[in-house]
Amino acid sequence: MKKRAEWSKELKRSWQLLLLMLPALVYVLIFEYGPMYGLQIAFKNYRPSLGIWGSEWVGLKHFIRFVKNPNFLKMLRNTLSITVYSLATFPIPILFALMLNEIYNQKFKKVAQMVSYMPHFLSDVVVCSLVLLFLSRSNGVINNVIEALGGTRQAFINIPEYFSTIYVWSGLWQGIGWSSILYLSALSGVSAELCESARIDGANRLQIIRYVNLPTIMPTIVITFIMKIGKLLSLGHSKIFLLQTDLNLPRSSVISTYVYNVGIIDGQSSYASAIGLFNNIINILILIAANRIVKKITDTSLF
């Protein structure tokens, strides 16, 4: 416990700093903590006329309704099938960074970095438009190539089974280069002496990657992996909405789009809030669990 005098001394010293952070403090209080206060409607029957505080408490009714919803398992499966798929592609940017690191021609390396980071700066709307244009059955490039090779044209976007593949790989196109920056910067920390002595001991380039480069960037890999696992159930809705068609709904209706449809379109605020909260809590639990497990195995952790 600090003494009272010390506290007041600290406060006196930093009141101007507090003034500097006041706008952000007020902003977060209103626009981040405000909705958390509003989250109580997940346990109530929210009616606009009664307000958030005045609406009647109903306990876990909305949560039970969601879990008992016949589509609950389907939405959970669709969400997980996309996020687990994208988790499985987690090593690809690492591989890309390792390969980029092996390019000795600096000019080529620069061009490679510039080109591969570029898709990251396109908006979701543009990326999804490109996906739809390229996959278009009547005149898309991909179908043109398939036909030229003797295959038949298909409307890939309308085939439910392909949805997660389209979603994940278009995301990879957008993100491989950008995610590799982190690993590339970690790779610049590889000790040149260690590489040199490995080379003298007769290690070839693949072996140096395996036994020198990879262990060096392991902590970075572990941290990004935990972060990714923590997002297992938090699938963003923006790209899903853009790629959703009536025909691929069996695989593209996920929890977050359901929240939007139920809450914003149908106006069932309490029910939709309960689903959002349910999702958020599971995410946090997964994140904590992943952090624990990884900490035990590798000694690196997020918190």
Add this chain to the structure above:
Amino acid sequence: MKTMSKNRTIQLNSNTVFGFINTLIMTVLLFLFAYPLYYTVIASFSDAEAVITGKVGLLPVGFSLEAYKAVLANKQVWLGYRNTIFYTFFGTLFNLFLTIPLGYALSKKYLFCRKAFTWFFMITMYFGGGMIPTYLLYKNMGLINNPLIMIISGGLSVYNTIVTRTYFQNSVPESLFEAARIDGCSEIKAFIQIALPLAKPIIAVMVLYYAVGHWNSYFNAMMYLPNTDYQPLGLVLRRILILNQSAFENALSEGVVSAEMLKNAIAREYLAEVMKYALVFIASAPMLIIYPFVQKYFVKGVMIGAIKE
């Protein structure tokens, strides 16, 4: 002696082969990264019929500006562009106003209750009210269908704040401030006169991060701005490119596209498809033009963000 030299050649060879294969794979990957954008550009300038019938592959076929003429005749596109520029400019300004001072204050070890304040912000990275309570809050504040929402919502990214804090902690020497303090300089004065001039690189990074976010967003507008007049470019694009609503009536009524071109419905449909490529290019052009010049700032941001305290 002989075996050793033989070993050496074999090893050299295996490394050279590795380098060759690596470069080869990398070249193929770069082609895959670049091709969609490249194709968008050449398709948008090509003859519409050639694009639709699949004759455009690696090189443009014919040359036509019809698609661009038609896109630029669309009033929605212009309106969206104007709105997006407006939201991006003022939104980013608001972001900086919140983020930079906060990052600076949190970087000071002697800040009153520093840990508690840091957690106050960090918690919002993992837990929040979610979509619906946020929507209700905005609704109660009268921000639905109010263009202000595009500037206010997402005002502070905690991740960006941490990047800023890390920058102040590691790149601006504390001794500078100590010297100023001895001279009787107040904290606010120190922030404005010492910290801000030294913070140009991190301000550049923040401007870029936030501006790209504003430029590319569409979902907030879809939820909070049902009114068309306020809609950003992203929503206009979505209507034309994703929902396939024809962007064309406008161009037709304005008489910009030549009449012969539109005589038959097929040609019209072709042009509507190629217009999509032109639109994608027009919407992404500002980012793609600026990007090569500012790439190093983006990369710098990622690097600073990677440093753990």
